[in-house]
Amino acid sequence: MTHVKIVILGFLPIRLDTAKIKKYKSAYFHINSRIDNLTISNNSDLGWHYSDNNINMMLPDTFDGDVLFVITKVPLEGNYYTRALPKNKVCISLYEISDILNANNIDLENFILRMIYNIVLMRMAFDRCPTIADALEIVHDETRGCIFDMTGIKTEIIYSASKPTICEDCSTILKRKKVPKNIIEDISNELKQIRKGTYYRISDWIKEHPILTIGVSSVAAIILGIFSSYLFELLRPFIMRA
Numbered sequence: 001m002t003h004v005k006i007v008i009l010g011f012l013p014i015r016l017d018t019a020k021i022k023k024y025k026s027a028y029f030h031i032n033s034r035i036d037n038l039t040i041s042n043n044s045d046l047g048w049h050y051s052d053n054n055i056n057m058m059l060p061d062t063f064d065g066d067v068l069f070v071i072t073k074v075p076l077e078g079n080y081y082t083r084a085l086p087k088n089k090v091c092i093s094l095y096e097i098s099d100i101l102n103a104n105n106i107d108l109e110n111f112i113l114r115m116i117y118n119i120v121l122m123r124m125a126f127d128r129c130p131t132i133a134d135a136l137e138i139v140h141d142e143t144r145g146c147i148f149d150m151t152g153i154k155t156e157i158i159y160s161a162s163k164p165t166i167c168e169d170c171s172t173i174l175k176r177k178k179v180p181k182n183i184i185e186d187i188s189n190e191l192k193q194i195r196k197g198t199y200y201r202i203s204d205w206i207k208e209h210p211i212l213t214i215g216v217s218s219v220a221a222i223i224l225g226i227f228s229s230y231l232f233e234l235l236r237p238f239i240m241r242a
């Protein structure tokens with residue numbers, strides 16, 4: 001079980017449902033019930049971006065958990081959305097990511113949970129909080145909707161944030177790294193909980209099947225018409241008597 005301590009670094013000009021994240025249940029990680037807020041005291045040092053060292057200087061070295069999971073909105077080194085930092089810390093930036101997810105009606109919390117699963121599995125594979133070198137052993141450039149997608153093209157984050165999976169190649173690497181097969185299967189099943197909201201799933205289905213939707217709506221309208229006539233005939237004696 002990985003104990004995850006979440007902190008928010010700086011101002012988040014977006015709505016993040018921290019209650020939803022805190023109450024998320026997994027057999028493989030536990031999220032500390034207190035999410036702390038830290039202030040950004042330094043200015044950016046790489047143009048508008050913040051270097052790993054700069055971010056790390058604003059974080060505590062001791063915390064209540066196995067991993068310090070830092071969420072921020074400022075752009076990170078190399079414009080990556082995640083950076084592994086020394087002393088069991090990982091920083092996730094919502095810079096650009098939040099706009100992409102909002103435009104596609106995907107909850108930010110989905111992305112956060114997808115990233116936590118990524119760290120938890122890598123921690124099992126490498127017996128430590130992953131370094132950048134560890135991450136490069138498993139992540140792949142091709143986007144497959146997998147939690148180990150590199151997602152160099154940030155807009156492709158929508159695939160692994162709306163329906164995250166563990167692809168076959170990553171599953172093979174994890175098994176080679178002695179992560180038990182049953183745990184990989186269990187986590188794959190847990191990942192199925194991470195989905196878009198029901199309304200947006202229905203809306204997506206309608207967009208993907210417009211003709212079928214028109215057909216179903218028409219049949220439903222006809223059935224409703226027949227049912228109304230039947231109901232009227234059934235109630236007619238009572239209506240006439242009244």
Ligand SMILES: [Zn+2]
Pocket residue numbers: 140144146147148149166167168169170171
């Ligand atoms: Zn993969």
